[in-house]
Amino acid sequence: MCLTRKSRLTDIRKQVLKTVWSSHTPIGAYDILSRLNARGGKAAPMAVYRALDFLMENGLVHRIASLNAFVGCAHPGEHHAGQFLICRDCGNVAELDNADVKRALAKAVTARGFTIDSEVIEISGRCPHCREHTP
Amino acid sequence: MCLTRKSRLTDIRKQVLKTVWSSHTPIGAYDILSRLNARGGKAAPMAVYRALDFLMENGLVHRIASLNAFVGCAHPGEHHAGQFLICRDCGNVAELDNADVKRALAKAVTARGFTIDSEVIEISGRCPHCREHTP
DNA sequence: TCAGGAATGTTATGTTATAACATTTCACTC
DNA sequence: GAGTGAAATGTTATAACATAACATTCCTGA
Known part of the structure; x- marks a missing residue:
């Protein structure tokens, strides 16, 4: 992971990132939440939104405004505005x-x-x- | 009004259109609703969303997806994708x-x-x- | 080891949008 | 001018998306 730039890829962030990538299509925050909680978890929406904010700041995930949903970035680390x-x-x-x-x-x-x-x-x-x- | 193209600019649609135009900046559907209801009205969200759908179909209003808000179209009647x-x-x-x-x-x-x-x-x-x- | 900031937990609530079904209105025909 | 069918609106409820505010835990570095 390209996070040697002093940002911490914590467990929940990693789970959210995996979930976003495991979806072939843009996925909503609450869908991410359901998948995280599917096997007994009890995370709250805030946790997901905070993780998504982090992932977006670090260029790992994009938000699709017209869908209110999120996708993994195809080219992490690059400029960023696709x-x-x-x-x-x-x-x-x-x-x-x-x-x-x-x-x-x-x-x-x-x-x-x-x-x-x-x-x-x-x-x-x-x-x-x-x-x-x-x- | 350029609505001689067999679409009906009914009262509520006209009110919504006026409200959108009376705002200098993009305005949310629920803000539109508040203004409609400010002097005693009792419209529901659906009414506003339906009017907005109509106005967008007819190129009179645009939706700004990144703001979840609406603006009047600067060039009604023209092509349409700005x-x-x-x-x-x-x-x-x-x-x-x-x-x-x-x-x-x-x-x-x-x-x-x-x-x-x-x-x-x-x-x-x-x-x-x-x-x-x-x- | 302890202090301070970062991250997460928790609860509640705010905001945006649509589903589903009932009723009214309008234009048109007969 | 009564009937009728489609369009528009009303009504109620709820889904879907997002953040506020404050408590607690965790990590890091002095």
């Missing part, structure tokens, strides 16, 4: 980090005199697999 | 519709074999005015 492609059929999420998009966006935004703190770019559509296999 | 610039200080939102951004995004997305149904592009940052007037 674009997410969400398949409306299978729910899978692909993470992009396209330079042209970022450049065009940065240009358009600064042309309006804004500075950028953070970006939410979430595209809903259909993935290649689902387009092929369903009408 | 980019939103949200000032973290004053809360104001500017709506963009930048062709380069859309082009770059469409290219990146289709390169992955995805098709686009809808886009959520929300940039948080600081507006020119706030940058000038606060440290």
Whole structure:
């Protein structure tokens, strides 16, 4: 784990991280909670949200605002502001980090005199697999 | 009102639309509800959400997913998938519709074999005015 | 070993959104 | 102008998401 940067990957944080990764699609905080408690645990929502905050700060997990749900980061440790492609059929999420998009966006935004703190770019559509296999 | 396209701008829808527009910043559904009910009304959340759904379908209002809130559309009647610039200080939102951004995004997305149904592009940052007037 | 901050536990509550079903309203036809 | 069917609204309840506030435990380093 890339957490030699003095942040502590404690047990609950690790459990939440595993749970997020074990889901193929974005998972809600309360779904994470259910899975943690499935074998007798008794964690509270706060614990999950705190772990998620930590994991997001450390670039291990992303929040999908349009779904109120969370996914594991495909490229932990890298810059961090990607674009997410969400398949409306299978729910899978692909993470992009396209330079042209970022450049065009940065240009358009600064042309309006804004500075950028953070970006939410979430595209809903259909993935290649689902387009092929369903009408 | 541009609703000669056979959709009915009923009273509650008009009230919700006015309320959204009367707010300078994105406003939550329950805040809309409070304002509607401020002078004795007794509307329920459903009424507001239904009105908002209608207004969004008709391109009069946008939802800001990262804030769970709503803003009036700056260019009703036009295409519809913009980019939103949200000032973290004053809360104001500017709506963009930048062709380069859309082009770059469409290219990146289709390169992955995805098709686009809808886009959520929300940039948080600081507006020119706030940058000038606060440290 | 003990002091202080970080992390977690605990309880309660706030906020956002929808389900499900009943009733009313409206435009249209006869 | 009465009937009818779809659209809109009303109503009640609850689901789903998120945080506040304060107590306790745990880890680390002096």
